[in-house]
Amino acid sequence: MSFQSRSIFFLFFSLFISSTFASESDHKYQRDDPVNLWVNKVGPYNNPQETYNYYSLPFCHPSSTSAAAHKWGGLGEVLGGNELIDSQIEIKFLRNVEKTVFCQMVLDDAKVKQFKHAIENNYWFEFFMDDLPLWGYVGELHPDKHSDNGKHVLYTHKNIIVKYNNDQIIHVNLTQDVPKPLEAGKHLDLTYSVKWVPTNITFGRRFDVYLDYPFFEHQIHWFSIFNSFMMVIFLTGLVSMILMRTLRNDYAKYAREDDDLESLERDVSEESGWKLVHGDVFRPPRYLVIISAVVGTGAQLALLVLLVILLAIIGMLYIGRGAIVTTFIVCYALTSFISGYVSGGMYSRNGGKSWIKSMILTASLFPFMCFGIGFALNTIAIFYGSLAAIPFGTMVVVFVIWAFISFPLALLGTVVGRNWSGAPNNPCRVKTIPRPIPEKKWYLTPSVVSLMGGLLPFGSIFIEMYFVFTSFWNYKVNFSTMTSFNYEVPFICWFCHNSYSCLYQEK
Template sequence: MARAALALELWICFSLILFFHVRCFYLPGVAPQDFMKGDLLKVKVNKLTSTKTQLPYSYYSLPYCRPGHIVDSAENLGEVLRGDRIENSPYEFKMREPEMCKVLCHITLNAKTAKELKEKIDDEYRANLILDNLPLVVPIRRTDLDSSIVYQHGFHVGLRGQYAGSKEEKHFIHNHLAFKVKYHKDPVTELARIVGFEVKPYSIKHSYDGKWSDNKRLTTCDPHARKQVTNSEMPQEVEDKKEIVFTYDVDFEESDVKWASRWDTYLLMADDQIHWFSIVNSLMIVLFLSGMVAMIMMRTLYRDISKYNQLETQEEAQEETGWKLVHGDVFRPPVNSDLLCVYVGTGVQFFGMILVTMIFAALGFLSPSNRGGLMTAMLLLWVFMGLFAGYATVRLYKMFKGTEWKKITLKTAFTFPATVFAIFFVLNALIWGEKSSGAVPFGTMFALVILWFGISVPLVFVGAYVGFKKPAIEDPVKTNKIPRQIPEQAWYMNPVFSILIGGILPFGAVFIELFFILTSIWLHQFYYIFGFLFIVFIILIITCAEITIVLCYFQLCSEDYLWWWRSYLTSGSSALYLFLYAAFYFFTKLDIKKPVSGALYFGYMLIGSYAFFVLTGTIGFYACFWFTRLIYSSVKID
């Protein structure tokens, strides 16, 4: 006992050290910060992103102006996995003190840097900056609506086009940034809080007299003469041996928006009316169908149970048909029962992780302002939910008369994570080959392995030990020694057909919400309607349970008692439709041309579909498990 206590204490200490090492609880910028007039505001830079390649790069991978010493900001585990690389920058403002034509630096391109800039411009890369934890946005007026303005995350590195009647397309860099910082001022204390960070990028070929020096006055924009940069100036071309002068303006604007509402600009970027109407419409349809199915099932089952319990003579009992006939085989252990136990336990782990994550997100604990917080929370919850995975696996395994609980526990701890880790490792190697900042560093990869082996696996064993010590679940009816022959089934009761049909309704429950989730992930937008997502999740649970129960009932009525795996695969088949929709979304909504980017998309969507299969399959299995135990415990069996 003393050794066990010592081992547990060491394990807890090691876990805490690991958590603080990866900064799992680091919350960037969650508290408001007050600024006096003249206070120094430091702008940070984040990764370069592109919706065409999905490969992030470090901001300083391009020949941008650098500070004297580059300092990496503290990052949590989720930020590292997302590819965020937050660093300091030479952009410095003074609160409520405008600047005009501030010279940042002067560089001369060589062949290599010019080529890199052209590639990033062709791939439509955007530079992302951060001020007081607010991402930089570019306001764009929509052409279809006169008064509507949408906000684009980050500014494009440059643009490509023709200039001055030339038929040849050239590349131009955005080397002048007109910043606008919005602030909300306290009328009593004169303190102000930053509530907006916008920019308008320009491409300007700056000119000056004589040779360049650090204090050189530009002729294209002069703060003393109040001469501002405009679009009518000649743009800055990207070519070898071209000189580029980086400049910026800063303007401050008082706003009525309070600090607590400053993220509304970033969150309300989509067509909210369409979003809300589509979700409500989908939920109402699914709720109506679920209610109809539940009503039919309750009436049919009540009639069946009443009929079976009122049989009086032996002749009537011999003439009975339907699901009561297979009572001696319905709880017979299935083929590959070990694998079923493993997948059910993994599904319980997923269910717990998603449920707790959605509750915290809906309550506002995982807001978009906490970069990487959602991914960090999901990863940690997955690790700790291993306790329930081991418990669920071994409880089902013991019901199947299994005795080697340690072996089945190892399978639970390694089957799903090892598959996902293998795919993730290959994808990470592809990202590393592209020299992208999205590649997970070796230290973080090692931390993930330690989380897996050091915390998740032991917790799975703890849950399995507790589950194995409990008495086995007793079946409501006895199982015959000789299996009953299954009669020939109708074509519509074919396992493949019924399984594929069963996955349509659960997929329909999440279809519309899935579009917005994919858009937020692959088009780099914020997702924030976690309340509606939680409702969709509840509807998904109800739909998976009901469609599985209905098809299981039809199967048992056809005297086919092999329901164990079919109940799992019926609702789990919705993952197939999810992956097919992901492929449809790729070819219709995304403009990805590079093979590596396509491999990343389909690789990550394969992981997501696999996880969705495990989740929905487990929900359907437990619904069918509860249903069969309920109906067979409700009838008289001689």
């Protein structure tokens, strides 16, 4: 491999893996070292996927926003719709800042209209300091006797409390006050203050606050969960055992090649059910290429979910922005061999001949479906100017991952599956002439049977998993919806529309 090839490979490898398994720096500061406060996005609370650039609202800035530094993360962070811009607010390590004006804003009719729209829709914002997030509301709506719509107020002061341990930042806490009414022609001074507080919490445990659970009393019903899983396993095993004991002799009888088919048909003339069509049960399906591709993709996705869950348990993917998305993309590309292997084996066992079509469809079915849906959603996001819009360069990177990693592995898996697991192993022989099957009534058609047959299992599993997930994660912070912007208060403050200073209580 040439030096240029090695350089390109290392560049792509570091781009995909850095946000998951590495940190940008050691996060260590000396006294009076500058600490950047990054502004990220803003959007309505009730629709957390609708996010915009922080400066899409007419917030003032210490200097020109075009000259402000941007911080670009890994692939997952870009796909997650993050765009970090330096707020240019002067913050220095271990240097307290009293109430200080960082910029002045003059309100006009257009700005007032924008801020009122944001307040009425409960717009929240997100900041980052030393990779620690801070959340808050843009403003709130106060009751007003003289107005049916209430009074719109904008928070103009941000109080930042930073906890540190030696030379590292551990916690960052944001509170807001000094609400000012929105009136055209009014001058507003946007202020901030910073207070540094020592703590004994180590740097390695600074993200434990997101998983802290003493705020709510919760009880995980371990007995119910264990009982449900054991019941499912027991019933599955019991049904499987009964079926295998019942079908073993039938399989052996139908698989014997020395029996005359006519005598065999006479023996089963009094039978019913699947035995009447045992010679057609394992006949290749009509759309073999599509079915093989779907089965192979399903096997890959099942392995992908299991692998990401294991990586999340072993590592700490919740720390890095976009780390889980990056892990999903990388793991999907690396597990494409499984989809090709399963699809190729199934296609070969059923006597498929169109190998090129099967390989291409298996490798491109799920990615192109995602690309199509993503393209439609991306067009809408671009039209509305949302941060959820994926940049063209990121789309090219994702396509390159698929074209040079996922696609070749899927093709290789198809070839290996065809040669290693492509021998037919059907328990019953397939007759040359298909048996005519009479038309079924409407309630026995495959669509109705699939719907009604899956309705009850889906309902029971959905209810059970709802209680399981509620027991496990109901009290945790949801990083995707930003359900808390204050680390030291009960998370319920996020749902309070009054001044949240009344809820600011230390544990």
